[in-house]
Amino acid sequence: MTASQSVDLVTLGQRLRHLRRTKGMTLEQLSAAVGRAPSQLSVIENGKREPKLSVLQALASALGVQVADLLRPEAPSRRAGLEIELAHLQKAPAYQGLGLPSVRAGRRLPADALEALIGLHRELGRVLTEQSATPEVARRANAQLRVNMRERDNYFAEIEQAAAKVLRSVRHATGPLSQRGILDIAAQLGFTLHYVSDLPGSTRSVTDLRNRRIYLPQVASNKGHDPRAVVLQTLGHFVLGHADPSDYGDFLRQRVEANYFAAALLMPETFAVEFLREAKADRALAIDDFRDAFGVSYETAAHRFTNLATHHFGIPVHFTRVHESGIVYKAYENDGVLFPADVTGAIEGQPVCRKWASREIFQAEDRYSSFYQFTDTSAGTYWCTVHIESTRSGEFSVTVGTPFEHARWFRGGDTTRRTVSRCPDPTCCRRPPADLVSRWSGSAWPSARVHSHLLAALPPGTFPGVDAQDVYEFLDRRA
Known part of the structure; x- marks a missing residue:
């Protein structure tokens, strides 16, 4: 067993030096006690060499401590902790790439200078991290946030x-x-x-x-x-x-x-819950009515419904905001529906199945009227109510859905509109029908519209x- 398998070498070196000085021993005295050259112990104290277990045992015996005391992960003092941090920061690729010399954080380095150096290193790391952040950072953060919201039923x-x-x-x-x-x-x-x-x-x-x-x-x-x-x-x-x-x-x-x-x-909780309770008793829950009762946008009413539906009424739900191109901009679920997701678990930016209500509405004869649909999926059958909102960025469908058995509480829960979604099976809607492929394969060359934000780093700044x-x-x- 070696020290590097259980403890950071820089921390080990700092603990060794601290214990030696606490005992009032010089490096030469400790080297004589363990039968090792002072230069060998010096490189260990400086965190540059991995000591063998036999050497650790000899050092611990000479210092009157247990081997475990040398291998403890915490720094022996605040000053030592700062010196350890500086040593690690100076070994980081970001600093090494600058070609600047390393500063030895010995006893002669004033404490304020040590703290100033560490502050500069931390800021360098923050700026470089900010500059290198890609949309993947946002997707991962969004995915984790959605997990947290689901755990609380968005309440x-x-x-x-x-x-x-x-x-x-x-x-x-x-x-x-x-x-x-x-x-x-x-x-x-x-x-x-x-x-x-x-x-x-x-x-x-x-x-x-x-x-x-x-x-x-x-x-x-x-x-x-x-x-x-x-x-x-x-x-x-x-x-x-x-x-x-x-x-x-x-x-x-x-x-x-x-x-x-x-x-x-x-939409204060007391009044909103009372309104929804009466609507549920009449089996007439409707996002449209909820919106009109409080004078807010449909999307705000849909979001607010997801805050209250599960906590107060035991109704699991999902919510989506989907662009007319079929791309998800916002989504939330605690009802087991399977959203399309990338390898990071992110939903935003993924195309929704063409058979889902959030896309079917764009093909409806009257897309601005109340739209309800049942969709059979691999995760079960879901009922959805959908509304279209027009913005400067195009049209978006705002959807609130719930499992089949809860549709009875909603207006439109008796709709006969029903589709079957086999996604992520590519034969559902991702792969063009065979007759279209046979007619056009090899004869089409679309010029893709690449959105710059797909390739750009995240916007810099605190905000x-x-x-x-x-x-x-x-x-x-x-x-």
Whole structure:
């Protein structure tokens, strides 16, 4: 057995040096006690040589400790811990590639200089990681976030409680939240709202923390977003105690929580659950009615339904937002439906089966009317209700689905529309029919439209995609 199999060599060296000095022994005295040359022990203390077990036993005996004391993974002191970290950082490929000399963190190196060097190394690592982040980072982060949401049935009790506390603070007693109520909430939290025409293009809002001002786009320039939701999402970051996101996964988590908070204010839990309970009793659950009752977008109502359906009514659900091209932009499930996924487990960017309701609706004779469908899949039969929303990026289908046995609670649960999906079997819809192949194989040459975001690194910055200079110049103008 060797030391490198059980402990980091740099840490071992630091522990050896610390124990030797604690015993008041010089390197020469320890070398004499174990019958090894001082130079041999020096390279061990510097973490550059792997000692044999017999040498470790001799060193431990000479120092009056157990071998396990030499092999413990923690640094013997804070200073030693910093020296170990610096040694590892200087061996990293990122630093080695710079061709700069290594700094020996001996006793003569002042503590503040040591900490400054480590700080620079950490920042170098952060910047390089940020620059090299690819869409795979986002996909993995999204996949993990979806796992966390599924484990909680997409219900966040602590955010519901935070939203309820805010509503009580402004004495909101019943029904949907009005614009007046939103202004009261902002004032209660110490912010004023300012609608401007020159908000930086990479932002939906900018908050001046120094002067407690929230700048928002004028309604006319805010196409595609409920202006009330944008305000409440911004306030949500402060109510929920969000700090600057540490990485892309943290950024996504904060965005989900802020969106949840906004929906919990626009569609308060108490009133929303009461509304849904009455609809369920009538076997007439409908996202359209839920939307209209609270004056929100269909997508917001669909999301909010997924927050409450399983926790309060035991109805498992899935949700998708699918582009007219058939690509998934958003998805969530806790009902066992099998979404298309890549090797990382990510769903976003994957094509949905052509037989699913979220794509069938685009072929419907009247695509803007209520659309319901049963789909037989390898995971079971699912009922779905779908609605199309038009945006500047094209049309999207927003789908809420549930297993067959729960369809009875919904309006449209008696639909006769039914399809069969065999995906991921390529003969379902991925492979063209044989007659089309025979007519056109070898005679078609499409020019693919490659979206640049498929190849690009993730947007840099603490808040991905936001140009900090634009934000600071904007605040300067408004100061």
